[in-house]
Amino acid sequence: PGEQAELEGRIRELLARENAALVAHYYVDDALQSLAEETGGFVGDSLEMARFGARTEATTLVVAGVRFMGETAKILSPEKRVLMPTLEAECSLDLGCPAREFSAFCDAHPDRTVVVYANTSAEVKARADWVVTSSIATKVVRYLADRGESILWAPDRHLGEYVREVTGADMLLWQGSCVVHEAFKAQQLGELKAEHPGAAILVHPESPEEVIAMADEVGSTTQLIRAAKERPETELIVATDNGIFYKMQQAVPDKTLLEAPTAGAGATCRSCAHCPWMAMNGLRNLADTLERGANEIHVDPDVREAALRSTQRMIDFAE
Numbered sequence: 001p002g003e004q005a006e007l008e009g010r011i012r013e014l015l016a017r018e019n020a021a022l023v024a025h026y027y028v029d030d031a032l033q034s035l036a037e038e039t040g041g042f043v044g045d046s047l048e049m050a051r052f053g054a055r056t057e058a059t060t061l062v063v064a065g066v067r068f069m070g071e072t073a074k075i076l077s078p079e080k081r082v083l084m085p086t087l088e089a090e091c092s093l094d095l096g097c098p099a100r101e102f103s104a105f106c107d108a109h110p111d112r113t114v115v116v117y118a119n120t121s122a123e124v125k126a127r128a129d130w131v132v133t134s135s136i137a138t139k140v141v142r143y144l145a146d147r148g149e150s151i152l153w154a155p156d157r158h159l160g161e162y163v164r165e166v167t168g169a170d171m172l173l174w175q176g177s178c179v180v181h182e183a184f185k186a187q188q189l190g191e192l193k194a195e196h197p198g199a200a201i202l203v204h205p206e207s208p209e210e211v212i213a214m215a216d217e218v219g220s221t222t223q224l225i226r227a228a229k230e231r232p233e234t235e236l237i238v239a240t241d242n243g244i245f246y247k248m249q250q251a252v253p254d255k256t257l258l259e260a261p262t263a264g265a266g267a268t269c270r271s272c273a274h275c276p277w278m279a280m281n282g283l284r285n286l287a288d289t290l291e292r293g294a295n296e297i298h299v300d301p302d303v304r305e306a307a308l309r310s311t312q313r314m315i316d317f318a319e
């Protein structure tokens with residue numbers, strides 16, 4: 001505890017010294033989320049993180065999350081220095097959609113509007129017409145479908161199938177998935193629900209279709225926290241990375257939050273749904289990054305320019 005307080009104190013000083021804002025995702029360590037809030041930074045979902053990074057007056061952004069979040073910040077704010085506690089925090093969706101293969105896939109389907117999830121590299125965003133996050137994917141696709149456009153969607157197949165189901169759009173799907181959400185299992189979820197029949201089920205749309213089918217609410221991390229507040233139930237079963245419990249429990253201190261079960265979970269840890277890459281962000285590497293100005297995100301200027309078009313469309317659409 002003494003060491004943690006010392007590190008937190010140092011980070012506060014360094015954030016001020018560097019005119020830096022800490023922008024954290026809900027899936028990172030609680031200590032980073034609370035520091036981001038207390039120091040005038042931000043905690044939010046992927047879309048809100050991108051929007052905050054673009055509007056803050058800080059000249060350095062320290063993004064506690066995974067690499068695509070740092071790259072998105074840099075794409076939107078090239079004049080800002082973007083640092084991350086580690087450059088090794090990947091995402092299985094990003095890794096599963098290499099730019100060269102993706103580009104060939106797009107070339108094979110030139111008539112389709114290319115919509116990619118934010119969980120992709122800058123190169124993949126550069127090839128896309130639109131970037132979306134889970135909070136606005138359905139709205140954007142419905143808007144495009146209403147204009148008669150057919151869609152090439154990448155990389156998350158579960159989110160893609162969910163959006164297709166909701167909108168009825170013609171969507172061709174890349175077959176990527178999130179290692180964390182893919183592990184949620186409908187059968188075990190049904191058993192937990194049978195034990196808690198009064199509980200509402202909140203599900204992130206990167207989860208498998210049969211899990212989404214059991215949901216009372218489907219949405220981005222921020223949307224799920226909002227739903228936790230608005231739902232009348234006092235017990236909530238939550239199918240997303242368990243990093244979200246820190247802010248969700250603060251939002252609903254009187255409600256009981258239960259982790260949705262994952263495959264292979266044992267008796268002591270029913271779910272254990274936690275992203276190994278998000279978990280690489282800690283107080284120590286955050287302090288070190290700020291101290292040394294290390295782990296800076298760079299995006300090739302040509303790639304950035306192309307990626308900005310598709311990413312800015314998302315930001316403008318969300319206004």
Ligand code: 13P
Nearest residue numbers: 045046047133134220221
């Ligand atoms: P949102 O925070 O936008 O819901 O996305 C979750 C995610 O994929 C982060 O890893």
Ligand code: SF4
Nearest residue numbers: 066091092178180275
């Ligand atoms: Fe990627 Fe899933 Fe980790 Fe989010 S939780 S960063 S989607 S692997």
